Amino acid sequence: MTTKGVTGDMDRKENEKPMLILKDIHKFYGNNEVLKGVSLEVRRGELVTFVGPSGCGKTTLLRLIGGFTDISAGDIILDGQRINDLPPNLRDTRICFQNYALFPHMTVAENVGYGLKINKWPKDKTAARVRELLEMVELDTFGDRMIDKLSGGQQQRVAFARALSLEPKVLLLDEPLSNLDANLRLVMREEIRKLQERLHITTVFVTHDQFEAMAISDRLVVMKDGLIEQVGTPIEIYERPANEFIAGFVGYVNFMEGRIESIDETTCNTVVNTEYGRLEITLEQDDVKTGDDVLMVIRPESVSLSLDCGDKSQNVLCGALKSYMYAGSIAKCTVTIGDRTMIIDQYNPRDAQQFQHADRVEVEIPRSVHLLKKK
Ligand SMILES: Nc1ncnc2c1ncn2[C@@H]1O[C@H](COP(=O)(O)OP(=O)(O)O)[C@@H](O)[C@H]1O
Ligand SMILES: [Mg+2]
Structure with a gap:
């Protein structure tokens, strides 16, 4: 050397x-x-x-x-x-x-x-x-x-x-x-x-x-x-x-409670049984296992909102639009699902205007949700 x-x-x-x-x-x-x-x-x-x-x-x-x-x-x-x-x-x-x-x-x-x-x-x-x-x-x-x-x-x-x-x-x-x-x-x-x-x-x-x-x-x-x-x-x-x-400290967040029903070790496809039915996510963490009670961390900008998702039903929840606030680059919506309210950010407010007077909307939960194990 x-x-x-x-x-x-x-x-x-x-x-x-x-x-x-x-x-x-x-x-x-x-x-x-x-x-x-x-x-x-x-x-x-x-x-x-x-x-x-x-x-x-x-x-x-x-x-x-x-x-x-x-x-x-x-x-x-x-x-x-x-x-x-x-x-x-x-x-x-x-x-x-x-x-x-x-x-x-x-x-x-x-x-x-x-x-x-x-x-x-x-x-x-x-x-x-x-x-x-x-x-x-x-x-x-x-x-x-x-x-x-x-x-x-x-x-x-x-x-x-x-x-x-x-x-x-x-x-x-x-x-x-x-x-x-x-x-x-x-x-x-x-x-x-x-x-x-x-x-x-x-x-x-x-x-x-x-x-x-x-x-x-x-x-x-x-x-x-x-x-x-x-x-x-x-x-x-x-x-x-x-x-x-x-x-909650680093941004708005919607929490949803659930229990992990199954985790596919090869695909990481994970089924979480929530109060709104079964949601599927791709697990990217190793600190939770089947049977765990979890909180799903759902960011407002990760959720998509539509009037009708068509045939798609996986991870789609029905809700009622509670409020709609246009703020230039963003539209902030709140949607009531069951007895909970979810905050949703729409980054294309022009497109989002169609929701302004809609009462029934469909909300799609992404597969990238992070889970917090409940103590
Ligand atoms: N000189 C001091 N004497 C007694 N208590 C203090 C003194 N300086 C800070 N504290 C207390 O220590 C804690 C932390 O204060 P601080 O470090 O200023 O917090 P932060 O900067 O995060 O707002 C507070 O409860 C504050 O009241
Ligand atoms: Mg200080």
Whole structure:
């Protein structure tokens, strides 16, 4: 083997080592345990988002990683080094607080260059770096402006540039978009993601907004009451939620109860006996078996609605249209089936207008339904 080959292998091994490891992290405020054993490995260059309802411990976790709050038990390993006891300025992490925490008496350039100044960078090198950072966030002509003369989105960019100034190993972002209006949130979301990918900077993002989390992340960590409920890519979380809470948290969902009657091992064709009769699906999971009581996770956009399915009867249920709401790109319908109501999204509202005054409709349940085993 050549020397080059060996170095290559070593580089690869280095790159495979996680950048950040959280090991069984606990945090108490008095008797109140707000983090109850959180463990996770974050890969180099990955954008991981902690998402969960308000109060579940997201900010606390980010502050622990940044060193702004002390840990009650567990370990934080950054690039192979245990950093539990290091003060924030000696950790190779930078945090963007939810309210940006910019210095109001300083200009944009002074804010962005603050960390460099503290670290005693020479003036010319600092000026060049600040210029580079302001260009990166498209604020190159705003260097002399005071913070209070900036819009919310511009302040967000300054905070982001300031956090990146010393090229931290891990960037921590606490609800960075929550103070912006809806349209700007979408724009900034994309900008952050693009920059993060370009700089290949390991990022821990925190938000309570499940749609933002899905759009921006490599992986989501869904939290509830100080515990991780599920870790996975946005698709895994949406298509194969681990439980009812997650299924409902990452989008609208219709649940249907049933019992698995049979599973064909070769074709994976699975018959579920429900209160509306037998439905057939193609099983794509191995955590359920014949005889199990299950909840079928039926997403509103996966169901098709028609006035009459013709001869087709498998997986077709009859219902009555209860409501129809046209919303431009989508029509939201509710259909009463038996004594339950199902939410159905139609992505071709022009075609869907035929349902507007229909009372009897047919609903086809897809074969791709995910099952949750009932406890
Ligand atoms: N400094 C503190 N002292 C006491 N309790 C706190 C403190 N900070 C947060 N908490 C409590 O910890 C829990 C988690 O809070 P937080 O991490 O801010 O949640 P999130 O960011 O997910 O909304 C909440 O119940 C909150 O009231
Ligand atoms: Mg918070």
